Amino acid sequence: ARKFREDDLEVINTGIPKLNIEESADNPSGKTWAIMSKVPQFNEEGETIGVIGLAIDITKRRKIEQKLRESEENYKNISEEMEMILDNIPALIFYKDLDNNFIQVNKYLADAHNESKDVLKGKSLFELYPKEEAQAYWDDDLEVAKGGKPKLNIVEPWETDQGKRWVNTSKIPIFDSNKNVIGILGTSTDITEKKLAEINLKQSEENYRQAFNRAEFYKDLFAHDINNILQSILTAADLNLMKLRKLEDSKDLLEINHSIKEQVNRGAKLVSNIRKLSLIEEQEIKLQPINFINVLKKSIKYVKKSYKHQQIEIQVNQEDDLPNINANEFLEDLFDNILINAVKYTQNPKKEILIKISKEKKTELNYVKMEFIDNGIGIIDERKSTIFQRGNTMPKERGGMGLGLSLVKKIVDLYNGHIWVENKIKDDHSKGSNFVLLLPEGGF
Template sequence: MQDVENVYQNAYNRTKCLEGLFIHDISNLFQIISNSIELCGSLLKEGLITEEILEYFQLIAQQLTRGKKLIRNVRTLADLEEYEMVLEPVEVFSELRNAINFSLISFPERKIKVKIISDHENLNVMANELLSEVFENIIMNAIKYNKKKIAKIEIIISKVIINSEKYVKIKFKDNGIGIEDDRKNIIFQEVHLKRRNPNGMGIGLSLVAKLVELYGGEIWVENRIGGNPTKGSNFIILIPFAKKDR
């Protein structure tokens, strides 16, 4: 009986995780689509037919495709009796580049510099297609919560071994507003959401933490500069290697 309860509880937790992700990301998608349509309208009123308009229409199409994928995932998770989250080898750099590209086009008016640092070219972890959602949440928060003229994000990827287990370590270093020390332990907790505005950073980070946990990994945040929480943050993720890379 206890095993059955655990199965349903795990399925319920996964469903709530993606439900929150769906609401959070769909809201972002609609905002991006709305902004793109508004910009296209302004250009058309001025009689301008440019490549910029075509880029905005491509952005709208991308968001619609992304929305369809999210809906499909939510429908899959809705079947609590049969669904189990299947993990498979996922290539980190490919998902990361997709997340970077999406984040950059989501802030067309911001100056953003993203740099990837790694001694490796191809690394596979045990995850699924939602890994890009994890990366996007962290990158977009680093841009959104940044008052600098140029938002800078440095992503360092390496291999580590902890307690005989092999992981891919992904560190996101930003020059944003930082996170106070007394909040570092609660920003990943779901209870933190009830105290924040629905558009706040806590929503994305809570979902990120849940997904990373489902992957068998860990996530935490540190000050970019030791002892000074106002000079940016380091978000660090550990995800187990895919079996073929062990």
Template structure:
């Protein structure tokens, strides 16, 4: 053998023995023919003790079949690689190796040998397991956080999320969101577009966005409101590589806030209405008491003056009327309160019959006045509405107002009914047109809009009775309007108009 060959042989021998990975030469049956010194790190005291043993003695049973198959593969294909295999050393320890095997003998000369290199990847496997456990722990932590968490790459493609987010997004498990975009999830297209645009702003400007209020259609159909935070994520060089997002569902808070505002609005409205009623009541009851007091004072004067003794009957009648007026005022206040608190129980009521009943009652009450009632009821129409006894109170108070606030020698009240049709729905229009003293526009506003005025004289002719009318008509889903009988002159009388839903008589 030449010197050069001797040098090469010596070099390869030393390389074989001292190679950092485990190196073996085995025959086709798996018996060790030669091995590197590296085996001594795995419980082998003497290399010679390994020669003649079989590689399968160091494999777990479930891996033996796999290695046998791969060795057969080497015989026909000259090379194979097994990425991960678990071994058991002579001292009982386990380690993981990556195996490569190459055919180095000549099968035709019955000298089939296989070169096996095993790279120890135990640390890598343990590190991988630790990483997997850490990832599992991280996922467990974020899955138990009540907030909704997600993270995306630079293209707004999802890389992960917690269970809360997966649930509302409509994916079965957090890992199923990987690779999806907002367009693949449960939200509306417009919402997905909005989410994408905000992502772009955060990543392109490299600036976080906090407390962004956004709507979101969730997988269960819920329309939610979110308070969202987005923070850019960076690599080791500080370059933006994606974003982390968190949000909380603030739907209940918003609903509670809106409910509170609505409650405050209702309370304020109720308070203003109560103040308004109080002012009118104070005004009306003050007038009544003043009238009674004046009558009492005049009675004291008349009782000692024989010439005026006959006026006592008139004064007593005035006191009686004012007392009745006070009783009616209190009764109307009670009805206003009851309408707000009572359950709406309605029945069928014939409008024309109610009007005629009220006309009859008022004629008896005001026998001393000349009153002409003109009925212009629509022919063959007998309108029936869903109402209750309050409807008669409304008609009574309108007509009473037309009589009381009328300085004409002959009081005229025209009552007209007509039919209105709205897309197969019917309403009856009832007009009470009088020749009384009329109403100022401010008085109409007080009644129709429940406005309060510092000038208490505005309350004249807008007492509790007409407020009760408005309340009752609204209670029956109707409308009320007040106009001048003669448009250009409010002092020539008033037209009270009611519009109420009704059902036609079947004979009409």
């Protein structure tokens, strides 16, 4: 009110009007704006006797103007944020008009051309590429523009100063409010590493196929030739056996001959199992309930006979009412190899193996637990986790059947079982090892 009164007095005292002055006022209902004009009022003698004022409420206009300024500021912020986002997308992004000129580009595209974004804006592809290459890009753009349909995920080569690259390009038409195409929005992603990886993968697949075919050839060749060799040995042993039966005091020779035949038969079985093992990962092998105790007894008998010149004591402690386990013909090879391993790596004159058999429940599944405890040289802790890996052999290798512990692990995995090795005496690996087997039950 004071401000208004001061303006009135100024007009009265000076006689000079104040026109189109914007004023604001704070009211209980909010701030208001008005355009004020004040002119002096004179009497007949020309003396100023008052003020004539006119006020036009412009509150609505001012609020509209304020919202417009806020909208412009928001648009500017959004535009800057969008530009920042596009600049940080790892792809070449552009917007072109129908005259083949760049309207907008992101930083990646500008960097690819060693130019700034401002320099590229308004430029035609014919100013950046050789004529034929630029024409090919332009023809592709026109196809999108005239057809009004996008072209997505087009893989194409891209020649750069650093050499040939590969990009995945997509282009979509931009429409105005009348559904007329007014430009082309495009993105190109550098997929050179992916493309090279695909090329290398195809080459690797071809190399693998050739290697696999060679492996199959050599496997079949080995199986064929070793079977022929074993058959020849078996035939010779049979002829030898016929002659030995006619001789006196031939007991030892007969035993040796029987041993030769048994080893030949086991060698033939080994070849058969190698063939079957090669199919484990190629086709499903059926399992069935097997009385594993009978198989274990057969393996114990075989090991003792194979090492009859050594002092071997194998003791079995088993619970009553043991179930069968789900297995197949590989089970005997599994037991043979574990027992032979215990004998081979025991330096004591007397080879002692204790086999403890019990039932165990683990993660709601019923297992048969078998512990093969020997008095051998043991296994250091660092090797316990790798002893079953392919290619891993015990020190001082002395030969064997060829079914290493890695294949033992493969058979156990086939049975959905578990195997690991512990010390016979805790914290002292040198006193012997305990190979622990968990094999799923297969009923009674």
